[in-house]
Amino acid sequence: MMEKTIALAGNPNTGKSTLFNALTGLSQHTGNWAGKTVTMAAGHFEYQGQAYRIIDLPGTYSLYSNSTDEEVARNYIILEQPDVTVVVLDATSLERNLNLALQVMEMTNRVVLCINLIDEAMRLGVRIDVAKLQERLGVPVATISARKKIGIDGLLEKVGQVASGQLIPEPAPIVYSREIEEKIKMLEPHVVRLLGNRFPPRWVALRLLDGDTDLISTLKSPAGAPAAEAGEVMQLGNASCH
Amino acid sequence: MGTPLATEKPDSLDALYAMAQRLANGESIRDEIVGDIYRATHSICHEAVKYEDKKRLEQTYRLDRIVTSPIWGFPIMLAILGVVFWLTIAGANVPSSMLASFFGVIEDYLTAGFQAVHAPDWLYGVLVLGLYRGTSWVVSVMLPPMAIFFPIFALLENFGYLPRVAFNMDRLFKSSGGHGKQALTMSMGFGCNAAAILSTRIIESPRERMIAILTNNFVPCNGRWPTLILLASLFMAAGVASQYTTLVTALVLMGMVLIGIVVTLAVSWILSKTALRGVPTHYTLELPPFRKPQILKTVLLASKDKSLSVLNRAIIVAAPAGVITWILGNITVGDASILAHMASFFDPFAHALGLDGYIIMAFLLGLPANEIVLPILLMGYLSSGAMVDLESTANIKNIFLAHGWTWLTALNMMLFSLLHYPCGTTLFTIYKETKSVKWTVLSAAIPLCIAIAVTYATTQIAYAFGWV
Numbered sequence: 094m095m096e097k098t099i100a101l102a103g104n105p106n107t108g109k110s111t112l113f114n115a116l117t118g119l120s121q122h123t124g125n126w127a128g129k130t131v132t133m134a135a136g137h138f139e140y141q142g143q144a145y146r147i148i149d150l151p152g153t154y155s156l157y158s159n160s161t162d163e164e165v166a167r168n169y170i171i172l173e174q175p176d177v178t179v180v181v182l183d184a185t186s187l188e189r190n191l192n193l194a195l196q197v198m199e200m201t202n203r204v205v206l207c208i209n210l211i212d213e214a215m216r217l218g219v220r221i222d223v224a225k226l227q228e229r230l231g232v233p234v235a236t237i238s239a240r241k242k243i244g245i246d247g248l249l250e251k252v253g254q255v256a257s258g259q260l261i262p263e264p265a266p267i268v269y270s271r272e273i274e275e276k277i278k279m280l281e282p283h284v285v286r287l288l289g290n291r292f293p294p295r296w297v298a299l300r301l302l303d304g305d306t307d308l309i310s311t312l313k314s315p316a317g318a319p320a321a322e323a324g325e326v327m328q329l330g331n332a333s334c335h
Numbered sequence: 336m337g338t339p340l341a342t343e344k345p346d347s348l349d350a351l352y353a354m355a356q357r358l359a360n361g362e363s364i365r366d367e368i369v370g371d372i373y374r375a376t377h378s379i380c381h382e383a384v385k386y387e388d389k390k391r392l393e394q395t396y397r398l399d400r401i402v403t404s405p406i407w408g409f410p411i412m413l414a415i416l417g418v419v420f421w422l423t424i425a426g427a428n429v430p431s432s433m434l435a436s437f438f439g440v441i442e443d444y445l446t447a448g449f450q451a452v453h454a455p456d457w458l459y460g461v462l463v464l465g466l467y468r469g470t471s472w473v474v475s476v477m478l479p480p481m482a483i484f485f486p487i488f489a490l491l492e493n494f495g496y497l498p499r500v501a502f503n504m505d506r507l508f509k510s511s512g513g514h515g516k517q518a519l520t521m522s523m524g525f526g527c528n529a530a531a532i533l534s535t536r537i538i539e540s541p542r543e544r545m546i547a548i549l550t551n552n553f554v555p556c557n558g559r560w561p562t563l564i565l566l567a568s569l570f571m572a573a574g575v576a577s578q579y580t581t582l583v584t585a586l587v588l589m590g591m592v593l594i595g596i597v598v599t600l601a602v603s604w605i606l607s608k609t610a611l612r613g614v615p616t617h618y619t620l621e622l623p624p625f626r627k628p629q630i631l632k633t634v635l636l637a638s639k640d641k642s643l644s645v646l647n648r649a650i651i652v653a654a655p656a657g658v659i660t661w662i663l664g665n666i667t668v669g670d671a672s673i674l675a676h677m678a679s680f681f682d683p684f685a686h687a688l689g690l691d692g693y694i695i696m697a698f699l700l701g702l703p704a705n706e707i708v709l710p711i712l713l714m715g716y717l718s719s720g721a722m723v724d725l726e727s728t729a730n731i732k733n734i735f736l737a738h739g740w741t742w743l744t745a746l747n748m749m750l751f752s753l754l755h756y757p758c759g760t761t762l763f764t765i766y767k768e769t770k771s772v773k774w775t776v777l778s779a780a781i782p783l784c785i786a787i788a789v790t791y792a793t794t795q796i797a798y799a800f801g802w803v
Binding site for chain 2: 096106133151157159160161162165185187189191194195196213217218219220221222223225226229230240267268269270273276279283284287288296297299301302303304306309312313
């Protein structure tokens with residue numbers, strides 16, 4: 094059976110690397126501070142007979158390619174098009190974390206939200222209505238504690254459903270102001286005509302309106318060559334340094 | 336404006352981009368986009384998240400009011416640093432001498448074994464005096480401090496203290512013209528400069544990122560801690576009453592770190608006024624909640640990933656270096672060994688810096704990794720005739736003394752180690768990240784010039800005042 098690819102996205106310091114380690118059994122360096130992982134690490138694991146390759150993306154607050162780490166994360170999702178993108182969220186500051194989730198949901202519909210640190214949130218008296226979130230967002234939501242390895246099975250269940258196509262999430266789009274929406278509508282058909290459906294047309298139109306020149310050069314480089322990105326991925330943990 | 340655009344048919348990405356820009360009317364819509372996203376998340380969370388007790392959430396940040404306070408922030412930082420050093424030095428002494436005497440006993444057996452089979456002298460020299468002594472020395476001197484220092488550092492990191500350090504340092508970096516996040520990448524440099532260079536990716540502005548890259552070397556990394564810790568404990572507390580030696584050693588190490596930070600700030604300031612002019616950009620620094628680290632796991636991981644791998648690198652290089660330095664030190668050309676010839680070539684220059692030719696050679700040969708500088712130096716000394724039994728760290732001091740070391744030599748070697756060029760791995764990383772030979776060369780040249788200037792000044796001042 095073909096190996097499926099999972100990308101882990103999320104704000105810095107939400108426990109992506111901890112989840113990565115819990116799933117792969119590797120020991121990618123973890124630390125309680127924002128910006129610890131700036132390169133991508135890759136690992137492998139198997140769940141219910143399905144083989145997965147999992148990529149730990151750098152943690153970022155947005156995907157507008159302000160800095161190299163944001164660009165690395167964004168290009169991976171857009172060019173490599175992983176089978177599932179798991180957005181890891183910190184349960185104790187969900188509102189801020191959701192900003193990134195919404196941005197990812199504009200880029201791909203194959204998204205699973207993974208609310209981490211749920212034990213911490215419970216302790217602090219934060220109650221999260223998962224059913225409500227799923228209904229509003231249109232994507233599956235799982236709650237876990239990566240450190241205590243709670244809820245991992247539930248997460249993988251949902252990841253498996255999305256990866257196999259058994260479940261096709263329909264993310265609720267962000268509705269922008271009428272003015273922006275009109276401009277998006279004017280650009281969208283041209284995006285489809287020039288690029289086909291390889292990239293989400295609504296998202297590309299929005300990036301063009303935002304004046305994202307980096308994206309143009311990325312899309313122009315040999316059909317958005319994914320090979321250049323592959324070199325960024327460190328195989329099996331962090332062997333680069335002492 | 337709608338009509339002409341509606342009929343337009345851009346035939347390339349560039350044309351499409353131009354069309355989009357005309358639609359955007361030259362205005363930035365980023366703020367609007369971000370605003371709409373924030374409104375969406377706010378409305379979602381309003382429905383789906385309930386807070387039982389807002390006060391309990393805020394409690395997590397009570398500690399922050401102390402550790403990042405304008406008054407207590409810096410004293411607490413220095414105190415923590417001091418305690419970490421104190422624990423390292425006090426804790427490493429006993430296991431170090433235990434390991435050294437253990438290896439000494441084994442050496443006696445090896446010697447007896449070689450004599451029993453009538454092995455030729457050169458073979459005994461290469462294998463026992465070169466290879467075995469070199470590697471066992473590295474293990475006994477470097478392992479204990481690393482086994483204590485790295486796990487403690489990792490615990491602090493997982494607890495969440497590093498962002499607080501960055502927060503405290505932020506004001507200093509801002510006034511030096513760098514980026515506040517430079518404090519974070521600098522903190523990372525205490526572990527490994529190469530990893531820290533990668534971490535500068537979190538700095539958005541290329542100008543500020545370059546400053547962070549060029550100055551990262553001035554904080555001591557894994558490879559340099561053992562050198563600093565050992566020399567400080569051997570030489571810096573010599574005239575002090577014995578109950579205070581550990582304390583004084585810890586203070587000297589803190590002084591080294593402070594010098595490194597001052598140089599970092601000064602060089603950042605000069606760069607931001609000259610080659611890398613510009614205004615600091617804004618950023619938000621997140622202070623994550625403090626989390627109780629998983630103590631056992633953190634300690635084990637730090638021991639495996641850091642302590643053992645640093646030691647491993649040191650041994651891999653130290654073993655062949657032990658053989659090579661022994662050979663160079665025992666083949667004589669004319670009246671002295673090859674090694675002595677090489678060392679005396681550097682001697683005049685080295686003496687001006689308060690060092691000697693062997694030290695300069697050790698730094699040159701140590702370019703691939705800082706952790707091998709001290710082993711190379713020691714093996715250089717050992718093979719140059721001064722046969723000293725290595726059964727305790729006190730005897731290691733005798734080797735240095737036999738080669739004319741004073742406290743000034745030790746201080747200069749510490750300063751040179753702190754300030755000189757980054758290791759080969761780091762330089763390679765800088766080249767990969769900047770894609771520029773010019774900046775890579777500068778990132779080695781600037782620190783080297785500073786190291787030479789500082790050690791020269793220290794030496795001349797010490798001589799002038801007749802301190803040595």
